Amino acid sequence: MSSFPRPIATTRSVTGISTGKLAVWWLIASEIVIFGGVLGSYLMHRIGHPEWASHAAHTNTWAGAFNTLVLLTSSLFAVLAHQAADQKDGKKAAKFLYLTVLGAFTFLIVKSIEWTGEIQAGYTISSHTFWSFYYTAAGIHGVHVLAGAIIMLVIASDAKKGVDLQRVEAVGLYWHFVDIVWIFLFPLLYIAK
Amino acid sequence: MYRMKKSHAPALAGLIFIMPLVSACHPDGARPTLSGAELYDSSCKQCHGATGQGQLGITTPAIAGQAAWYVEGQLVKFRTGVRGAHPEDYDGLRMRPMSQQLMNVAEVKAVSAYVATLKPRKQPTTLQGGDATAGAGHYGVCLACHGPDGKGNELLKAPSLVGQHDWYLFSQLKKFKAGVRGKHPKDLTGGQMQPMSMTLVDDQAIKNVLAHISTLSK
Amino acid sequence: MISKYVESASSFAGDIDHLIWLVTVIVGFWFFLAEGVLFYFILRYTAQDGVKGQYITGEDPKQKRWVAWPHYLTLLFDVWIIIAAITVWQHVKQAMPQADSTVRIIAQQWAWTFVHPGPDGKLDTPDDIKLVDELHVEKGKTYHFELQSRDVLHSFSVPVFRLKQDAIPGRTIRGWFKATMAGGFDIQCTEICGIGHALMPARILIENHEDQAAWVMSKSPAAAATGGTP
Amino acid sequence: MSSSSTATAQAPEAEHDAHGHGHGHDAHGGHHAPQSFFHKYLYSTDHKIIGMQYLFTGMFMALIGGFTVYAFRMQMAFPGMSVPGYGRVSAGDYNALVTTHGSVMIFWVAMPVLIAALGNYLIPLMIGCDDMVFPRLNRLSYQIFLLSVIVLIASFFVDGGAFGGAWTSYPPLSAKAQYNLTPLGAPMCLTAVALEFAAFLMGGINFVTTVMNSRAPGMKMFDVPIVIWSIIIASILFMASVGPLIAGAIMLLFDQTLGTAFFDPNKGGDPVLWQHLFWFFGHPEVYVVLLPAMGIVAEVIVTFSRKKLFAYKTVLYTMVGTGVISFFVWAHHQFVAGIDPRMANIFSVTTLLVSIPVAEMVFVYIATLYGGSIRLTTPMLWALAFIAEFLLGGVTGIYLGSSGADIYFHDTYFVLAHFHYTFFPIAFIAVFAALTYWFPKMFGRYMNEAWGKVHFWGTIIAFNFIFIPLFLLGARGDHRRIYDYTHFPDLMKPGMQDLRVLATVSLVVLLCFQVIFVVNYFLSMVRGPKASANPWKANTLEWAAPSPPPHGNFPDGLPTVHRGPYEYSHPDRQEDYWPQNAS
Structure with missing residues (x-):
């Protein structure tokens, strides 16, 4: 696809913000309302059903806390990758992006171990509405983590060659957003008991 | 560019002419009779299935191969509120409006004849714990009307039991026993069935006789 | 208008x-x-x-x-x-004015069950009168209704009353009406409830005091034992 | 060479010569070897081709929507008849047809044509650049949309048939196969809608970033034509409102397929939650399609009344205001749905408030006509008809927003007639205005005016004869989604069935007149007289490009903007128009 002719439109920047970054901001805006819908519905149910706490008690708070830490660390790497990209150091940016991806996969692995345990204990997506929300909200978030990891791998391989370094910042923005969503999910699904 | 400015007046006039003309072609009354197969496709298939085998998920019975006189009789009962109008008869209340999709008695007859041509099938057993040998004894009461082979008897207005789902027969026997089915004063055949169902004293007896009935169909 | x-x-x-x-x-x-x-x-x-x-x-x-x-x-x-x-x-x-009587309306795919309180004027007693697709009320009396559903959403609508209320499974929704005119009118389901939605018409029969009393008597358990329709 | 990548194969070569063949736009030179049909039309990243793809897909879906309405209206007028071309419409068929009509017309006709097709075609042309900023994302968006169309159409043919629980898909009916009897149709319909949302989210992000970042030099915020503004505001509205419904759709899909109980009251779920999620999107959605229609009408009436748009900024602010208020009105669909009755008071107030910006928009358009030099061309007739017809749709909304009156009107034919008086002007009248207005630009030829007017009058008169009877029926208590009224004695009173027959006959007349349009449209593409670059003498930038515009849009270099889009009949000018790019 390298022969793809870029229209002149892509080179303009009336707002002064790069187009890619602008698009990521809009993407984040539309994602906020999606997660807002899930979390809003969950909160409404949760407030109406205090007895759900007995189900929430079976979530693995330590795994959740560890994952929070993993994501926060990976966000730090994303910031470092952005800094490196700003200094036009593609190799270094790629290195930090790979570390971010490592964080993403650690998160997913911990998550899958956690879920396996819970499903074996009989808490499946259809066993109770709390668990339906638990798997749905975390599942949608997990898909975002996976998508972010794949995009970062693509961008890192470009950045290594010094191509499209401005994308490092854009994907970093997206990654911070994914982290912030988790910051909301963690207390709502794990801590509130 | 604007040369056709004056053209909308004739078009308008033409249209005002067309409207009542079209309205005059009132195709009401021209109600073509549909074939039994077409009626079945449009009104029965969605619940009873293309081959008339019924579905457990929506508690519709197998109707394939049931005699035309019986299907017709039951459809008429549903349409007139003789069957399926008891407040506790959840499934019957679902069937009653569906039977009213048929526009007239001719359509009821046509669709009944079509249902009779569908092939009955042996249905999988869903009830556990039925004793067929014990059930054979209970079946003695049923035998008089439904026949030793369970294929029913038109003279006695007894339907065929062959190829029917055991869960459906179970629920209907329970309804007869509870007076949810067959209690309507105009339901003469249902009224005959009601005391017969009382000979099956408990759920175990019902399961036994159903186990026997399932051996009748192959 | x-x-x-x-x-x-x-x-x-x-x-x-x-x-x-x-x-x-x-x-x-x-x-x-x-x-x-x-x-x-x-x-x-x-x-x-x-x-x-x-x-x-x-x-x-x-x-x-x-x-x-x-x-x-x-x-x-x-x-x-x-x-x-x-x-x-x-x-x-x-506003919920004081009720003279209460009826229960149970919607299902595709029928209405109306539970009338019977001679004792109370619901949930053995003399309740349960009717499918037929609601009897007395002219001039204030009724409360308890609307329930056994499966999906339905909507209880009486155009001559200008009254409409959805039924939600798992909930009991209360409302009121006071009939001011005798006669028989349509009750419609106005929330799509599956393929039989068009085939669940019911009738509301508004009766004067005497007719209503006679009807209740004919439906009382004593009358039923001598051959009333269930 | 550039003609090989123009929007249509029959692009008049002479047109290009008139503008000089020195297409100096840099990025494109030399890249395009002659492309195969597949590459050119199915795999193109050119915004004009993608716009046409959306347009023609939308037109095709309108045929499906039109056929379904024909089938079920025939059943209502003549219960039990074997509808020519369909057969007996059973109760189940009727529900599936009504559901398909509703979702197709909103999600697969109004949305793709008004937002995606016109947005794609017009945005780069009207802001003076050569393409969208993310052409490949644009292509992906169309491909996902096409997939959603395929999934939807496939759902008509699966076991159990197409979903029949209305386009609102309220659970528990939509959540369980035992209730809706369409075990495959229901999840497929929902999947198709979700895919379509994904496609439009991509498109929306693309539109907004393109307009923000890639406007022609000199084009300030208030130099952007109203139609572009309206598409952008609509895209933002869509992005901000669709999230909860996407979340809800995932939850409902899990309820259907995985056995969860988000909306199942027997297991701790709440069916009313879906209604909130749905209408939180569903009501802004009305304005998502209304605003582009309003924008189109603004463009057409200024051009053919040779007037500056009255109070440009007011129009803009009312559009934004409508958008903002539309987020606070959703529960007016649920007045009698079992919500807390006190909530109805709040939503009644907010709902009536929406009437203010919308009324102001209409006032402004009427004021624009004052002192104009009005030419009643086909596009102008459509635009004026939009205002005249939409007014009735707008004022009847007041009845439904008033909580007390809605108790009676809720879910009757009155509601149906009300929203058809808004949606038909939006999705058809305004679209016809757009298609006829931009036809010379899209295909370099004129449409036939005489047949255009026949089509116009046939459509408008028949339209009123469909829905005025339905208003009357609604006022008499006729409720919606009933396939056979003969079971309701009060709904079969003298005259009521005649009104239903009148509506159906008018519908058939309306559908017949559409044949005229289709023939005129496609025949004019090849046979119509050739059009110059600016046949209507309009100001906006798309008319500075050749007709049809080649790949890259402006072969003489991208334009620079010197003034606002609506400088018509300026006192300092001899000519009664003053293009935005003229120095």
């Missing part, structure tokens, strides 16, 4: 009809005014040879008031309608 075509058979039907009439007058005025001006402009300013269009920006406050004033007026009329609408709404849906 509405009552010319659909009888007005409840104590609040007149209020709703009056509200509809008020809205009709107000929006009718605006509608015909706007259409009139629109058609006048179209005819008045059709292109003529040698006449150029005028250059009006519409940004000048003097010009803007031609849209600003109508706009303030709409706001004023809106407030009027809102006040009238909320008054009616509160009377019909929020």
Whole structure:
């Protein structure tokens, strides 16, 4: 696809913000309302059903806390990758992006171990509405983590060659957003008991 | 560019002419009779299935191969509120409006004849714990009307039991026993069935006789 | 306006009809005014040879008031309608006057079951009268209803009462009505509830005191034992 | 060479010569070897081709929507008849047809044509650049949309048939196969809608960033034509409102397929939650399609009345205001749905408030006509008809927003007639205005005016004869989604069935007149007289490009903007128009 002719439109920047970054901001805006819908519905149910706490008690708070830490660390790497990209150091940016991806996969692995345990204990997506929300909200978030990891791998391989370094910042923005969503999910699904 | 400015007046006039003309072609009354197969496709298939085998998920019975006189009789009962109008008869209340999709008695007859041509099938057993040998004894009461082979008897207005789902027969026997089915004063055949169902004293007896009935169909 | 075509058979039907009439007058005025001006402009300013269009920006406050004033007026009329609408709404849906009797309405795919309290006037007693697709009420009595559903959403609608309320499975929704006219009318389901949605018509039979009493007696357990329809 | 990548194969070569063949746009030179049909039309990243793809897909879906309405209206007028071309419409068929009609017309006709097709075609042309900023994302968006169309159409043919629980898909009916009897149709319909949302989210992000970042030099915020603004505001509205419904759709899909109980009251779920999620999107959605229609009408009436748009900024602010208020009105669909009755009071107030910006928009358009030099061309007739017809749709909304009156009107034919008086002007009248107005630009030829007017009058008159009877029926208590009224004695009173027959006959007349349009449209593409670059003498930038515009849009270099889009009949000018790019 390298022969793809870029229209002149892509080179303009009336707002002064790069187009890619602008698009990521809009993407984040539309994602906020999606997660807002899930979390809003969950909160409404949760407030109406205090007895759900007995189900929430079976979530693995330590795994959740560890994952929070993993994501926060990976966000730090994303910031470092952005800094490196700003200094036009593609190799270094790629290195930090790979570390971010490592964080993403650690998160997913911990998550899958956690879920396996819970499903074996009989808490499946259809066993109770709390668990339906638990798997749905975390599942949608997990898909975002996976998508972010794949995009970062693509961008890192470009950045290594010094191509499209401005994308490092854009994907970093997206990654911070994914982290912030988790910051909301963690207390709502794990801590509130 | 604007040369056709004056053209909308004739078009308008033409249209005002067309409207009542079209309205005059009132195709009401021209109600073509549909074939039994077409009626079945449009009104029965969605619940009873293309081959008339019924579905457990929506508690519709197998109707394939049931005699035309019986299907017709039951459809008429549903349409007139003789069957399926008891407040506790959840499934019957679902069937009653569906039977009213048929526009007239001719359509009821046509669709009944079509249902009779569908092939009955042996249905999988869903009830556990039925004793067929014990059930054979209970079946003695049923035998008089439904026949030793369970294929029913038109003279006695007894339907065929062959190829029917055991869960459906179970629920209907329970309804007869509870007076949810067959209690309507105009339901003469249902009224005959009601005391017969009382000979099956408990759920175990019902399961036994159903186990026997399932051996009748192959 | 509405009552010319659909009888007005409840104590609040007149209020709703009056509200509809008020809205009709107000929006009718605006509608015909706007259409009139629109058609006048179209005819008045059709292109003529040698006449150029005028250059009006519409940004000048003097010009803007031609849209600003109508706009303030709409706001004023809106407030009027809102006040009238909320008054009616509160009377019909929020206030619950003292009930003389209570009926239970159970919707299902695709039938209505009406539970009447029977001779003792109380629900959940053995003499309750359960009827499918037939609701008997007495003229002039205030009824509360308890609306339930056994499966999906339904909506209990009695056009002659101007009354409508959705039934939600798992909940009991309460409301009230007071019939003011004897007769038999349609009850409709107005929330799509599956393929039999069109085939769950029911009738409401509004009876005078004597007829109602006679009907209750005929349905009492004693009468049923001697051969009443179940 | 550039003609090989123009929007249509029959692009008049002479047109290009008139503008000089020195297409100096840099990025494109030399890249395009002659492309195969597949590459050119199915795999193109050119915004004009993608716009046409959306347009023609939308037109095709309108045929499906039109056929379904024909089938079920025939059943209502003549219960039990074997509808020519369909057969007996059973109760189940009827529900599936109504559901398909509703979702197709909103999600697969109004949305793709008004937002995606016109947005794609017009945005780069009207802001003076050569393409969207993310052409490949644009292509992906169309491909996902096409997939959603395929999934939807496939759902008509699966076991159990198409979903029949209305386009609102309220659970528990939609959540369980035992209730809706369409075990495959229901999840497929929901999947198709979700895919379509994904496609439009991509498109929306693309539109907004393109307009923000890639406007022509000199084009300030208030130099952007209203139609572009309206598409952008609509895209933002869509992005901000669709999230909860996407979340809800995932939850409902899990309820259907995985056995969760988000909306199942027997297991701790709440069916009313879906209604909130749905209408939180569903009501802004009305304005998502209304605003582009309003924008189109603005463009057409200024051009054919040779007038500056009255109070440009006011129009813009009312559009934004409508958008903002539309987020606070959703529960007016649920007045009698079992919500807390006190909530109805709040939503009644907010709902009536929406009437203010919308009324102001209409006032402004009427004021624009004042002192104009009005030419009643086909596009102008459509635009004026939009205002005239939409007014009735708008004022009847007041009845439904007034909580007290809605108790009676809720879910009757009155509601149906009301929203058809808004949606038909939006999705058809305004679209016809757009298609006829931009036809010379899209295909370099004129449409036939005489047949255009026949089509116009046939459509408008028949339209009113469909829905005025339905208003009357609604006022008489006729409720919606009933396939056979003969079971309701009160709904079969004298005259009521005649009104239903009148509506159906008018519908058939309306559908017949559409044949005229289709023939005129496609025949004019090849046979119509050739059009110049700016046949209507309009100001906006798309008319500075050749007709049809080649790949890259502006072969003489991208334009620079010197003034606002609506400088018609300026006193300092001899000519009654003043293009935005003229120095």
